[in-house]
Amino acid sequence: MRPLVPDPVLSVANLRVSFGQTEAVRGMSLAVARGETHCMVGESGCGKSVSALSVMNLLPRGINRTADHIRFQGQDLLGMSERQMARLRGDKIAMIFQEPMTSLNPAYTIGSQMSEVFERHRRAARSQAMDRAAELLARVGITAPGMRLGQYPHQLSGGLRQRVMIAMALMCDPELLIADEPTTALDVTVQAQILRLLQKLQQELGLALLLITHDLGVVARMAQRLSVMYAGEVVETGTVAEVFAAPTHPYTRGLLDCIPVPGKTQTGEPLGNIPGVVPRIPPGFVGCGFRDRCTLATPECAESVPLRDAGGDHCYLCRLPPDWKRATAA
Amino acid sequence: MSAVVIAQDVIKQQLPARRRLPAFRHLATLLGALIVGAALLVAIFAPYLTPHDPFAQDLNLRLIPPVWMDGSQPTHLLGTDQIGRDYLSRLIYGARISMLIGVLTVITSGVIGITLGVIGGFYGGRTDDVVMFLITCRLSIPLILVALTVVALVGSSLAVVILTLGLLLWDRFAVVARTTTMQVRNLDYIAAAQAAGASRLHILVREVLPNIANHLVVVATLEMALAILLEAALSFLGLGVPPPLPSWGLMIAEAKEYMFFSPWVIMTPGVVLFVLVLGINLLGDGLRDLLGADLRR
């Protein structure tokens, strides 16, 4: 799938990752434009985290990735050596993770962990790095940054730790921030704060944000574009406006049906539900990964699935025509 | 106190190395089993295997070298010691002593340690505090010194050595039994048994013990190896098994005076001792992997 984005910050084409008897990612493609938030949405196990780690080449030892290309600002990441990649990580591309409780080293202070990124990539002195760290802590809304620098991770709450992670990711002014479910492990009230923070920072700094989530509400609030993933593939992609207005792939429709919409959903009206679970795809699998859970599946779905255009930047991976909902409703 | 630290050490030592290649593991375990099995057979059938009486002295045949050196005699395959006793025969009977000590010590220390550990782990609270205190005290005792002292006072004999070591080497049993019991205690089937009105003793014996047995078997093999090494050290220092019994440690001590002239005299019992202990350790490691005695689960 090759959505048209002019001069993307990140461009991935046909990424495939497999380990053991599972194909985790089966031909994922996406593009993130400068200063834009692009959400990867999907249930657990659909391959979104693996995709993100593949971009950064942070997969565990022994797991291999292939792709037609992975490019960051035109630079090829796929063939890059580990040393070259390490120079980009933390500097131009930053990543934050889901579990703020365990993502920071308990043995070192906040300040030390933040400053080391700056020292490493900018060859700066400790004091310079610490100043920058304090500045960023303030930026992410942490009070008394000077004191925080000397504290240890266990002295901070989950929400604070995630703010620290964000601040740490921004130390070297990255062009792209990849956030893997940054709010999932946090309390609901804190979630909203963190998302607001990310949005604000992104606008102020002109960051490109690749946000991974399973929550469509987050997508609606934060993103300009989204890619819906299922069983290792992008099944639908486009701008948020396009996809939310006219969700075409049966899975996307199913996801949206599951969410109550204030003003539209009547009380007592049953919420939609997609029976079944995300399958584990064995090697050599052909056809649509969703067919076992899709009410509209036909025998052809087991053979090949075409990439169809739904207008503008909106495309999806299904044999159904774009207006199938209207046809069946009528 | 730092029995907790020790416990961590023991637990970490119990963890199998991850991603170890199965082939290598099985080979090593097999080797260990073979060695231990051979030692057992030699120990049991010693009287039928020895070419000579291990206690028979012949001062005309002193310090004859083994077959692969000059001056050897075919009737004494591994030569003779400093008072003419056949080395091979003494080695074979030495296996008997080592295995006997290993097994009996482990039984003694096992009974003590497992009882303490299970009680502490199951009842928790004050009882557990007492058990931990006892373990800490035991660990603070300089082992070899106390063993030497007791043997010196009571007099060296096989029985004294077994009893002394048995009464001293129960700490690892206790620690592992305690930890595993604590893990098992919280599982559902224990609560179910209690709800069904089973007596405490019944639960301990029928529910807890079978589930911690795997770990204890592994500890038993390691303790056996340790007991054999300790007995050898005690005998080497003259306060273990008394002469003329052919303990390997004692044989090394007796050979020490001659080691500068005939170095091979200290080699054979040492190598055999090393191989046996290595075999037991290999077996223990392999059992740990096979029985899935991973304390972290």
Place this chain on the structure above:
Amino acid sequence: MRLLLFRRLSLAALVCLTVLVVSFTLTRVSGDLAASIAGPNASAADIAIITKNYGLDRPLVVQFLDWAGHAAKGDLGRSFLYHVPVWGLIRDRLPVTLTLGLTGLAIALLVALPLGILAAVREGSAMDRGIMMVALLGQAMPGFWFGLVMIVLFGLELQWLPISGVETWQGYIMPGIVLAFSAIPALMRLTRSGMIDALAADYIRTARAKGLSRAKIVLKHALRNAAMPVVSIAAVQLGFMLGGSVVIESVFALPGVGYLAWESITKNDFPVVQAVVLFLAVIYIALTLLADMMNALLDPRLRG
């Protein structure tokens, strides 16, 4: 932190006391002490005199309190053999044993730490298995025999090192290596498992995502977390080494506390034996206390 220290100290004192009582009782009860002192040729009258002289006919508790009272004031009694204060004997021999123990620990750490880290970083590889095999071999090696073999090899055949005694610093090398061998397996395994755990942690993934160098990730981030149990075990191993110095010192004829203890045991010089047991127990307990304190220092979470 202060409350922690106080509780630890009181517990340590209690353990110490228990050990003393146990060893005291053992020596008095295991056999007739007076008979042992008097020797095999003594008559009943001789034994009676000795019993009276050394106060061995008093109740056990009284004997213990008497000894403990003196010990608290620093008077550990007089040696039956040498007729000099026990404390003096121990003090003279202490430097040798301490040097030996520290040498052994240093060698053990120098070998076990790098190998453990290497095995963890290359987990599952042939190098990892090889290193673990070395640990296994070390565990099975009878220390006293290893010492003798080394003496024959390096002292006699190759003549690189002295065969006994500590006139020169080279005299500490072989016994130090033998001693180290007893501690290396445990330290190596612990380092390895600690590093494997640390390297699998989330914060390592964060460190990699920050683009830090491999060396920095292993040595700064992982090692610090893996080091905690290693440090405390190292202190404990030192305690074991000091306790087990008896064997090594006899093999290499080193004039240390261990050799003194062995001598005293074989010659029934029980005031010395009692004092050495006290001494070693106190050192061991102090070391474990130190280990706890170091743990607290290294892990900010334990500082409360």
